[in-house]
Amino acid sequence: MILKPSSYSADKWLVLVVSLPASNATLRMRIWRATKALGCAVLRDGVYLLPAGRGLRQALRMHAEEIKQGGGNAYLLNVANPSVEERTDFQGLFDRRNEYLRLMERIGEFMAALGSLDVAAGRRQLKVLSRDFETLVALDYFSSEGKVEADAMLAQAEAAFFASLAAGEPQSGEGEVTRRVLNEYQQRLWATRKHLWVDRMASAWLILRFVDREARFLWLEKPDDCPAEALGFDFDGAEFTHVGNRVTFEVLLASFALEKNPALEKLAALVHNLDVGGFPVAEAAGIEMLLGGVRQRCVDDEALLAEAAKIFDDLYAVYEKEGK
Numbered sequence: 001m002i003l004k005p006s007s008y009s010a011d012k013w014l015v016l017v018v019s020l021p022a023s024n025a026t027l028r029m030r031i032w033r034a035t036k037a038l039g040c041a042v043l044r045d046g047v048y049l050l051p052a053g054r055g056l057r058q059a060l061r062m063h064a065e066e067i068k069q070g071g072g073n074a075y076l077l078n079v080a081n082p083s084v085e086e087r088t089d090f091q092g093l094f095d096r097r098n099e100y101l102r103l104m105e106r107i108g109e110f111m112a113a114l115g116s117l118d119v120a121a122g123r124r125q126l127k128v129l130s131r132d133f134e135t136l137v138a139l140d141y142f143s144s145e146g147k148v149e150a151d152a153m154l155a156q157a158e159a160a161f162f163a164s165l166a167a168g169e170p171q172s173g174e175g176e177v178t179r180r181v182l183n184e185y186q187q188r189l190w191a192t193r194k195h196l197w198v199d200r201m202a203s204a205w206l207i208l209r210f211v212d213r214e215a216r217f218l219w220l221e222k223p224d225d226c227p228a229e230a231l232g233f234d235f236d237g238a239e240f241t242h243v244g245n246r247v248t249f250e251v252l253l254a255s256f257a258l259e260k261n262p263a264l265e266k267l268a269a270l271v272h273n274l275d276v277g278g279f280p281v282a283e284a285a286g287i288e289m290l291l292g293g294v295r296q297r298c299v300d301d302e303a304l305l306a307e308a309a310k311i312f313d314d315l316y317a318v319y320e321k322e323g324k
Helices: 025-038 054-069 084-092 097-112 119-139 147-166 198-211 248-255 262-276 284-297 301-323
Strands: 012-019 041-044 047-051 073-080 189-193 216-220
Touching: 012 054, 025 054, 047 054, 054 073, 097 119, 097 147, 119 147, 119 284, 189 198, 198 248, 198 262, 198 284, 198 301, 216 301, 248 262, 262 284, 262 301, 284 301
Parallel strands: 189 216
Antiparallel strands: 012 047, 012 073, 041 047
C-alpha cells in the first residue's frame, strides 16, 4: 500500500471529557469502542485526547451528543499551542511502534507457516493482516517508527504467498485442445500432483463421473515421478493441462466434448475463478471455504477426493436443476 505522510500537527489537540451514567451499560460500551476505534489516548478515566483534525473533530462531537442524549455529560475542548514538553508528551501517547512490531511478528508467523497453509486459510489470514495494517496506519497520526518496515514485510508476505500458490502450477500452453475418443480412456491410471486443490479436485471428480468411471489415481510428489503408462493432468507436460486461458477442468471438458453440458459449464466457471481468478462467481468464496475445510480435515488425497467429490456432486445437482 502507498503510505501517505501524516497531516496532523502536534500544536493543536482535541480533548473529550465525559461523564457516563453508570446505569447505561450499552452507552458505556459504545463509547469505549468508539474511542478505541478512533485511536484516542486516555489521559485518565473519561478524558480522551486526539490530534485536531476536521474528521476527528466531527467524530468526537457526534459522540459527545450521543453521550448527552444518553443521560451523560460531554465537553469537547480545543487545546492549542501546548508547551514543548506537553507537545512531546501528547505525541508520545500516539507512538504505534510496538503495535507495528506485534503486527510484524504475526506477519513472520504467517510466512513461517506458508508451507502448511491451504489456499483458503492463507488468503483469509493475509486479508486479516492487510486489514489490521490498514487500520493501524489510519490511527498512526504521526507516522510512527515501524510503519514502513511493516508495509514492506506485508508486501513480502503477499509475494511469498502467491509464489507458493504458483509452485508446481502448470503454465498455460499455446495451441488448441485436441478432441479425444472417450472409449480409449477407460480403466486407466490417472496421475496428478498430490495435496489436491480446486482444479485438481474438480478434474479428478470430472474424470470419475463423466470420463472414466473406473479410473485409478496416482498422487505425485513431483511431476517427474509420473510413470509412462499414467495419464497425467494439471502439471506441465501432462496429457491434460492448462491451454490458453483454460484451466485443466475446462480442457478436460473440451477434450471429451462435455462443454455443452450447462451444469458442467457453470462448474467450469467456478473452478476457473478459484484457480486463476477472472469473472466473479457468487458462490465461489463459500465453496473455497468448504473445500479448504475438507483439505485440512483429510489425511491423504484419496480421502480428500472422496470428500470433495460429494461437494461437486451437490453443486452439479443444483446447477443441473437450475438449467432445467
